[in-house]
Amino acid sequence: MGNSGSLLAKIVTELRFELKGMKIEVDSRGYYGNFGGAYIPEMLFPNVEELRQNYLSILQDASFRQEFDHLLKTYVGRPTPLYYATRLSEKYQSKIYLKREDLCHTGAHKVNNTVGQILLAKRLGKQKIIAETGAGQHGVATATVCALMGMECIVYMGEVDMARQRPNVERMRILGTEVRPARSGSKTLKDATNEAMRHWINHPVDTHYIIGSVVGPHPYPDMVARFQSVISEEIKWQLKETEGRENPDFVVACVGGGSNAAGAFYHYFDQDDVQLIAVEAAGLGNQSGESAATTVLGKPGVLHGSKTLLMQTSDGQVVEPYSISAGLDYPGIGPVHAHLFESGRGQFYSATDEEAMKAGILLSRLEGIIPAIESAHALAALDKMSFEQDDIIVVNLSGRGDKDLETYIKWGGY
Numbered sequence: 360m361g362n363s364g365s366l367l368a369k370i371v372t373e374l375r376f377e378l379k380g381m382k383i384e385v386d387s388r389g390y391y392g393n394f395g396g397a398y399i400p401e402m403l404f405p406n407v408e409e410l411r412q413n414y415l416s417i418l419q420d421a422s423f424r425q426e427f428d429h430l431l432k433t434y435v436g437r438p439t440p441l442y443y444a445t446r447l448s449e450k451y452q453s454k455i456y457l458k459r460e461d462l463c464h465t466g467a468h469k470v471n472n473t474v475g476q477i478l479l480a481k482r483l484g485k486q487k488i489i490a491e492t493g494a495g496q497h498g499v500a501t502a503t504v505c506a507l508m509g510m511e512c513i514v515y516m517g518e519v520d521m522a523r524q525r526p527n528v529e530r531m532r533i534l535g536t537e538v539r540p541a542r543s544g545s546k547t548l549k550d551a552t553n554e555a556m557r558h559w560i561n562h563p564v565d566t567h568y569i570i571g572s573v574v575g576p577h578p579y580p581d582m583v584a585r586f587q588s589v590i591s592e593e594i595k596w597q598l599k600e601t602e603g604r605e606n607p608d609f610v611v612a613c614v615g616g617g618s619n620a621a622g623a624f625y626h627y628f629d630q631d632d633v634q635l636i637a638v639e640a641a642g643l644g645n646q647s648g649e650s651a652a653t654t655v656l657g658k659p660g661v662l663h664g665s666k667t668l669l670m671q672t673s674d675g676q677v678v679e680p681y682s683i684s685a686g687l688d689y690p691g692i693g694p695v696h697a698h699l700f701e702s703g704r705g706q707f708y709s710a711t712d713e714e715a716m717k718a719g720i721l722l723s724r725l726e727g728i729i730p731a732i733e734s735a736h737a738l739a740a741l742d743k744m745s746f747e748q749d750d751i752i753v754v755n756l757s758g759r760g761d762k763d764l765e766t767y768i769k770w771g772g773y
């Protein structure tokens with residue numbers, strides 16, 4: 360651990376991988392191939408180390424599993440349906456299933472992780488929760504479980520983001536969470552992250568920091584992926600029931616930080632017959648200067664406590680990303696996705712604002728489901744892929760479009 364500059368210098372950049380039978384698994388130091396680790400200030404070490412030493416034994420404990428599964432079932436509404444989209448399948452001349460994470464309580468997959476982390480926080484004896492949020496969706500998912508558990512919650516949010524995402528700020532407040540504005544720097548997500556880290560350093564004993572995607576220092580990416588892995592766990596038995604086989608030919612998911620994709624891919628990482636399709640946001644186009652497609656534009660670097668791919672200037676300043684979808688508007692991707700990309704195990708596509716909006720309206724018209732604009736990016740990739748008639752494709756529908764109504768209205772074209 361220690362300061363990220365000196366550690367970065369030691370990183371081996373040699374590329375070594377084997378595609379066949381490859382294991383996408385985190386090693387004991389928190390690396391997926393060349394990416395991951397824990398690049399944190401010395402003062403954060405005790406907090407992260409406490410988590411690292413305890414998370415696996417807590418997650419594997421039978422009574423923890425029982426409590427987690429019970430809440431997923433009775434509170435979140437799991438299992439979510441695996442829906443055969445007849446009209447969409449006709450359009451693409453193949454068999455398309457939608458994994459309906461949009462039907463989770465609060466309208467997206469994020470709550471799978473916040474339920475898991477708050478139960479873990481309780482096992483660690485923590486009484487208070489902090490989080491940071493950009494678009495506000497992770498803040499709402501965190502505020503929700505804090506209300507559920509009667510735990511005190513502070514969510515840091517950039518002042519600029521608070522103004523842009525007013526409804527989510529009010530949702531958090533209704534739920535009893537204090538939203539603290541981050542007023543430094545660009546007053547957006549990375550400033551909120553810095554404030555949350557500082558808060559955690561000053562309150563190491565009673566506070567747990569809930570990170571909302573497969574990002575952050577080890578063990579967060581692995582821990583969040585495990586909580587979200589319920590998505591592919593369910594896809595396996597649901598597909599077995601309807602198609603007689605557990606493995607589809609493709610799993611498609613959008614990637615912001617990468618938690619819904621990691622959950623949808625998790626039990627297929629080592630299944631070579633399943634193609635893993637990750638879709639990033641290309642904004643106004645990857646060459647426009649207004650994009651969030653990290654694997655196209657990013658380079659290795661350290662972001663949010665781990666070594667990963669991120670969008671940065673030649674002197675290492677983080678570049679502000681852009682996407683019409685607030686949840687994909689992130690300058691990096693989790694280390695597991697950087698590894699999926701580098702190793703070739705995952706195929707990465709990107710979809711522009713326009714392609715995503717069209718795909719969102721198409722799904723609304725064909726299936727009566729208005730998707731979150733994040734999820735619409737995953738749907739947009741169907742136009743860029745080619746399949747056989749009896750190919751089975753599972754698209755992870757990460758969230759519903761209610762929160763995006765204003766954006767749909769402004770976009771028009773329906």
Ligand SMILES: *Cc1c(COP(=O)(O)O)cnc(C)c1O
Pocket residue numbers: 467468469496497571572573613614615616617618619620686687731733734757758759
């Ligand atoms: C937050 C969010 C995303 C992006 O986050 P990941 O960690 O990449 O999954 C995608 N879809 C929805 C609906 C979201 O709310």
